[in-house]
Amino acid sequence: MSESGTTPGAAGGAEDAGAAAPAAAEPSGTATENKADRPAAAESAGEAGAARPAAAEAAAHPPQTKAEAEVLQEHREEVLEHAGEVAAQVGDPRDYLLLAHELKAGYIPEVNILNGCTLTLTEGEVVGIIGPNGAGKSTLIKTIFGLLPVRSGSITLRGESIVRRSAHQLVSSGVGYVPQTQNVFPSLTVEENLEMGAFLRPKVFQRRLEAVAELFPLLGQRRKQKAGALSGGERQMVAMGRALMMEPSVLLLDEPTAGLSPMFQDEVFQRVRQINETGVSVIMVEQNARRCLQICDRGYVLDQGRNAYTGTGRQLLDDPNVIELYLGTLAKAD
Ligand SMILES: Nc1ncnc2c1ncn2[C@@H]1O[C@H](COP(=O)(O)OP(=O)(O)O)[C@@H](O)[C@H]1O
Ligand SMILES: [Mg+2]
Secondary structure, three states: OOOOOOOOOOOOOHHHOOOOOOOOOOOOOOOOOOOOOOHHHHHHOOHHHHHHHHHHHHHHOOOOOHHHHHHHHHHHHHHHHHHHHHHHHHOOHHHOOEEEEEEEEOOOOOOOOEEEEEEEEOOOOEEEEEOOOOOOHHHHHHHHOOOOOOOEEEEEEOOEEOOOOOHHHHHHOOEEEEOOOOOOOOOOEHHHHHHHHOOOOHHHHHHHHHHHHHHOHHHHHOOOOEHHHOOHHHHHHHHHHHHHOOOOOEEEEEOOOOOOOHHHHHHHHHHHHHHHHOOOEEEEEOOOHHHHHHHOOEEEEEEOOEEEEEEEHHHHHHOHHHHHHHHOHHHHHO
16 A cells, blocks of 8 residues: 555546546536625735735744745745735635635646636535536545645635645645545455544544444444445445544545445435534535535536536526536426
8 A cells, every 4th residue: 555545546646537528518607606795704804814824834834945945935925916816706715614716727737627716615514516527526626635736726724725735734634535436445444444544643543433433333333344345335435434534624525426326325415414414514526416416505516627607506406507507307307
């Protein structure tokens, strides 16, 4: 096992390289981010508010080398430059648990997959991301989790910039991530998989194991079984359980129901709500768009690396454009 342990299959990212990217339908509506909701907050995020996140980040992760110090300085300037824009559009970053603003990122130099994505997560929310295959949903999650460098834009966690943090630093900061594929160690037992999830804080293992087994009783029963011998749905529970071992405040889920039978898909959606009820805020990418919007507080439709539509789950489910372009004919049935 060569990887950091917290994110099997995550560090490579290359598994998605061949993913087809059919030309996505051009969204006909206006791009929206909840600007109108938060006019008062915008005033409080001036220069002072902007300097604070970068300063806080510097204090938490002081640069080790001259090169790192230069990068940090450069980033500090970027954050300052960007702050006015953030404030005008979404308000004070400190009002959000997580705020990704106007992100640009990609895999190949000069080819952006994310072309200015904005996403907000408020404490206690479940936020869904839907959109066509190749829209950049996984890329957005990977960028938030520090697996892809941010080319422009900002990401803040409780108002602090996390743009330069590595995945394992993010895990320590309370961000959990469950990748789309290869998200368990198949040759390890369920318990060992969960132990990997807590390797940054081994002392919490027993306490967290009990909490996770309470959420997923099946994992408690199967703890001595190899993860590779479990069904797809059970493996998904192991992957989510592993991410929950560090008691994250934000959980990033990439297509947790992919490849599962309808019964297991439903169980996963119910589990996500249950996890949320324990105080974890969730961002989930889903191909099962309708079901996802039914359980989400808010949703984002991503298309060609940009926000196409934003609203509450219900608003998106009822939006004729969203139905037409992204939910397919099935959505019209109810
Ligand atoms: N590791 C990678 N290297 C190069 N291109 C990639 C890689 N992963 C994804 N892509 C490309 O980025 C685009 C968005 O992919 P992705 O974020 O996986 O889409 P989604 O999750 O919305 O289906 C696609 O065109 C895909 O081919
Ligand atoms: Mg994906």
